[in-house]
Amino acid sequence: MSESTTERPQDRIPTGVPGLDTVLHGGLLRRGVYMLQGRPGAGKTILTNQMCFHHAAQGGRVLYATLLAETHERLLFNLEPLSFFDTSRIPEQISYLSAFATLEQGGLKGLVEVLRREARGRQATLLVVDGLVTVEESAQSKRDFKKFIHELQIHANLVGCTILLLTSSSAEPVGPEHTMVDGVIELSDNRVGRQAERELEVKKFRGSSYLRGGHAFQITREGISVLPRIEALLQEPSRSDPCKTERVSTGITQLDKMLHGGLPCASTSVLFGPTGAGKTTFGLHFLDESSKAEPGLHFGFYETPPRLLLKARALGLDLDKKQKQGVVDILWHPPTERLLDGLGHKLLGAVRERGVKRLFIDGVDGFLQSATHPGRISHFLAALTNELRVLGVTTLYTSELQEMYSQEVKLPISGISSLVENIFFLRFVELRSKLHRMLSVVKVRDSDYDSSFLEYRITSRGIELADTFQGAESVLTGDARAVSPPRRKKGLLKKRSR
Template identity: 85%
Template sequence: MSESTTERAQERVPTGVPGLDTVLHGGLLQWGVYMIQGRPGAGKTILANQVCFHHAARGGRVLYATLLAETHERLMFNLAPLSFFDASRFPEQITYLSAFSTLEEGGLKALVEVLRREVRARKSTLLVVDGLVTVEESAQTKRDFKKFIHELQIHANFAGCTILLLTSANTEPVGPEHTMVDGVLELADNRLGRRAERELEVKKFRGSSYLRGGHAFQITRDGIVVLPRLEALLQEPSREDPCKTERASTGIAQLDRMLHGGLPCASTSVLFGPTGAGKTTFGLQFLDESSKDEPGLLFGFYETPPRILLKARALGLNLEKKQKQGVLDILWHPPTERILDGLGNKLLAAVHERGVKRLFIDGVDGFQQSAAHPERISHFLAALTNELRVLGVTTIYTSELQEMFSADVRLPISGISSLVENIFFLRFVELRSRVYRMLSVVKVRDSDYDSTLREYRITSRGIELADTFESAESILTGDAKAASGSRPKRKGLLRKRSR
């Protein structure tokens, strides 16, 4: 094969399907024959037509041949509401051909001949055969069926045409057609308990690397949107780790002093605490330090933006003003039927678009609730955290503990402590029939810090930290008690309460 032919064979044909070209590392290969398979309703026809209209918009010509599929009138009716549909492409750039009668009367040989003739006459650069299962049923032997695909391959090479073959999911582990084509894309609609999630997997793709495994996708008004699996997309961070030594203020002066200047820039922290402990309040004070040089983003699951702003006003924070200035944004996603990778991709897109340097994710548990396969959440968070770190983003997660008063602490997400540099625990403690809030700094990677347990209060000025009981024991169990032989010494906030 000549050098020019080799170069031409490696040219890409973009699909125009959001996310799919990312999975395919650039799109289909020119001259390739690709099978799109899946059960009825999986989205094969929408995917193929979306590729066709994008191809036509780039100046290509398309022949779409149907075999015992829906009528062209019904097909147009169903495609018309989708934003990619453009009737002006007919018939100059996109032609629909009903080829079933040709197949029924003349067999596979006649079908190949009519496809060759029409592709040549219309100078088509993309051919779609919708209904390959009908061809298989018409073939007398498996060898005849393989020969049909082989002849299409020869014609694709001769005419410079890329071919898509649409078929129902094959019941065999490997059908004869799979060995002949250059690639296989499988669409599935999986039932997971009471919810369902669509998934695309590239089973085979000759001549190129691609993102392996299943990738969720949605059918929207704009057509199909593929959501590449984050841990596959970001197996390695997109750039080198900047390893910054600067500090980012938490927005709480007393806490900054405990941390010897604030949080390490481009680090990730997690606030563990039960409901009502003030996790969101801590995060809002962190975001109140957002500026033109350090844009902030709140990515939340449980409280709507109006409620967040109302809470901020009650704490004396200027988040609403900062939002109007364009240095802070709030994205809210109720943790209902969300797709995990959709959340991850949207978060990273917002970080890139806004140049975010301060990120507060209020409720990392929301990611876990959105995961169709909960066992992958730690891998997802590892990929997300690594990418945020190299983007220079200082991140705070909150994670809710189920136990309000307990000596046992069970982390809600396995392995999360190893993914973050800094860990803070917010706890309720009971002493002498009174409940107090306590903060403990458990971990700050590669840095010294003040490990003293501190009481804190949530006031109209935000979080206030103070000294704690110097002579109390078992504070972190939630059941504090005075040390034997001493009376509790109260300092700071506790002294104010005793008056």
């Protein structure tokens, strides 16, 4: 029988950095030697100190050795505004050591001896060497540099100490240090057009699986928070699909009849339509059916909560009362510079925390506008949609069509039709020199439905449907034509009666 490689919880050193332990599947491995690399300003110092203060808060001891980095006074001054910084941990649990003079006088051998002695004397369980590039420049050969790292590995194994080595991004694709350490984490700050996005990637991690690829992160007053890429985190949904057969009301009686009872429970629908067609109005009707048993959430990008509530009142919907009762919640995100994965994590967090069962995402295009790499949007939405389904959430997206009148319909997001069970189209239609709004049900997966083209009117009582277009053709082109009913030929009824 082969020995199990599953790590026990005690074999891990949690970093305490939101999202990073998720990427690392639990944290760093105890006794490991890890390299944190990135260009100046990438966030290495903040990330490392955040780990150090969390480690100290958990009862650990830290030795932070600097080599030609900023002075300790300046370092602590820059860390002071961050919420994780705690002066009471210094120097009893976190000690800062300037080791450059030792390196200059005693070389790599002298540096190793000092690090070992100080780490033992302070009973450090986490050792940081900030400025590995200086060690490499001081080494007489690559062999000496590799020997230095090997000596640190021996120390880590003997005393159970985890070691972090901070360095600038290497000019070489793979330096000698990369082959020896147990893991490599790289921080970068990438420009896409005029927008910049910070990214963390685990390049190497011995002894454990991890989430591969780049993951966005942000630096705030709380420090660094990593946003694991949604499609990597949710390659598989977090639980099995309940596959419920119940129906969920849309909030519009006539539409429920067309759907033979409403939307399939825990399904995903998309409502396509041009600007002004009433997409948000349909969504507000859907949310108005929320209850304590089916809490609702509006997740939007364009209209503020006060404007949404004002619109609901004009439609005769009492979302104000439902919001005050905690039955409906509204989360608004202005479509400025947002992180795509940040939006995904905030949405899923709200759904899980509130037990949401009715979700209205007003403007799926807002996700597309937040993606620095638009090519990943279909994978992002697939992972997000699959997770919402298994959480038992009935979701309604809206998506804006650019063409108000056109025989050709271009979907704004490629492949979205394959991700959803139900598709509805809202169109403007001209008939007898008058503009009408028209609804059509295009798709309801694994279910029958009424495929009639129905006009809808937005009134003070909400949305009302009518069968105005039963005697018209070319409706989908936007330029409908009335068709006269066919004349019956003489004697036709007599022939049929025979």
